Amino acid sequence: MTRATGTYNITTLNEFIIERQADFPYAKGELSRLLHHVGVAAKVVNKKINKAGLVDILGRAGDVNVQGEDVQKLDLFANEHFIAALRSTGECCAIASEEDQEITVFDDGLPLDGKYVFCMDPLDGSSNIDVNVSVGTIFSIYRRRTERGTPADLSDFLQPGTEQVAAGYVIYGSSTMLVYTTGKGVNGFTLDPTIGEFCLSHPDIRTPEHGTIYSINEGNYAHFPAGVKQFIKHCQVVDPDTHRPYTSRYIGSLVSDVHRNLLKGGVFLYPSTQKAPQGKLRLLYECNPIAMIAEQAGGKASDGARRILEIPPEDLHQRVPFYVGSRQMVETVERCLAEAR
Numbered sequence: 001m002t003r004a005t006g007t008y009n010i011t012t013l014n015e016f017i018i019e020r021q022a023d024f025p026y027a028k029g030e031l032s033r034l035l036h037h038v039g040v041a042a043k044v045v046n047k048k049i050n051k052a053g054l055v056d057i058l059g060r061a062g063d064v065n066v067q068g069e070d071v072q073k074l075d076l077f078a079n080e081h082f083i084a085a086l087r088s089t090g091e092c093c094a095i096a097s098e099e100d101q102e103i104t105v106f107d108d109g110l111p112l113d114g115k116y117v118f119c120m121d122p123l124d125g126s127s128n129i130d131v132n133v134s135v136g137t138i139f140s141i142y143r144r145r146t147e148r149g150t151p152a153d154l155s156d157f158l159q160p161g162t163e164q165v166a167a168g169y170v171i172y173g174s175s176t177m178l179v180y181t182t183g184k185g186v187n188g189f190t191l192d193p194t195i196g197e198f199c200l201s202h203p204d205i206r207t208p209e210h211g212t213i214y215s216i217n218e219g220n221y222a223h224f225p226a227g228v229k230q231f232i233k234h235c236q237v238v239d240p241d242t243h244r245p246y247t248s249r250y251i252g253s254l255v256s257d258v259h260r261n262l263l264k265g266g267v268f269l270y271p272s273t274q275k276a277p278q279g280k281l282r283l284l285y286e287c288n289p290i291a292m293i294a295e296q297a298g299g300k301a302s303d304g305a306r307r308i309l310e311i312p313p314e315d316l317h318q319r320v321p322f323y324v325g326s327r328q329m330v331e332t333v334e335r336c337l338a339e340a341r
């Protein structure tokens with residue numbers, strides 16, 4: 001008789017979700033099912049993105065490809081597939097998406113007792129796909145506020161980020177990762193294409209208190225608030241004792257810049273600019289989910305004065321200035337902004 005000696009130490013996303021369900025004694029598996037379907041949709045989108053470089057063979061968006069199918073813009077493809085996956089769970093009663101001006105309410109004959117609403121940017125930074133730069137999906141999950149069994153409405157979405165029950169992102173990069181939190185730490189899963197599973201690769205992510213990377217589009221320097229200009233100068237001072245000058249790293253894809261800084265330490269800044277007086281990034285489905293991830297990993301996220309997660313949303317597509325990353329670096333940005341006021 002041969003004794004099995006190999007240890008199979010892979011934890012798949014689904015195993016992890018089930019294991020962690022014990023953290024929520026009253027959970028009946030609804031959130032687990034939602035998270036599982038986020039993983040399924042991410043795999044479908046990942047497969048499509050990996051072929052994006054073959055547009056000349058597969059056809060450009062708006063074309064009809066050799067199979068006679070309409071070639072879709074990838075962000076619309078991602079939007080449709082996440083909506084379909086979430087609708088199929090029956091656990092989500094409505095979705096707010098960066099791609100749609102209004103919310104999508106699942107009220108066409110489905111049981112309207114979905115307990116959750118879902119906010120997402122289905123494919124952030126999609127303009128980067130043509131140049132083969134990583135892009136991402138960002139998502140945020142809330143308990144609905146309206147009565148179960150009735151159609152959801154805007155009030156279910158205009159909740160502060162502190163009310164999120166889960167938040168995360170998928171980064172479609174050199175490898176595809178799903179990083180999420182349900183309020184008990186941050187865990188990262190890498191897609192193993194050979195088995196088609198997201199596998200736990202970054203357990204309990206903690207972001208360094210301080211880093212040496214700052215990420216900002218310095219092309220907008222002329223119109224930055226004075227405090228941001230002061231912070232950039234602070235980063236560029238030659239002072240080996242404080243590891244300055246820091247390194248400037250800006251990919252122009254929020255999920256990529258945030259993910260790198262989360263793991264290595266650093267701060268991402270998107271201030272108000274002349275073109276975007278309120279900032280460019282959206283509170284509901286970009287800043288709040290990233291802020292929850294950052295705080296759960298020991299970091300910080302603010303609009304320069306307020307904690308992002310406490311900003312009361314007034315509009316589905318509201319924009320805010322966004323400073324996120326290593327706690328001490330965000331605090332330095334806030335100090336520079338306060339001193340310059």
Ligand code: P6P
Nearest residue numbers: 124125126217252253254255280
């Ligand atoms: P800018 C991509 O278009 C995006 O929404 C984010 O992913 C990214 O962080 C930001 O915009 C980049 O904006 O103005 O620097 O090109």
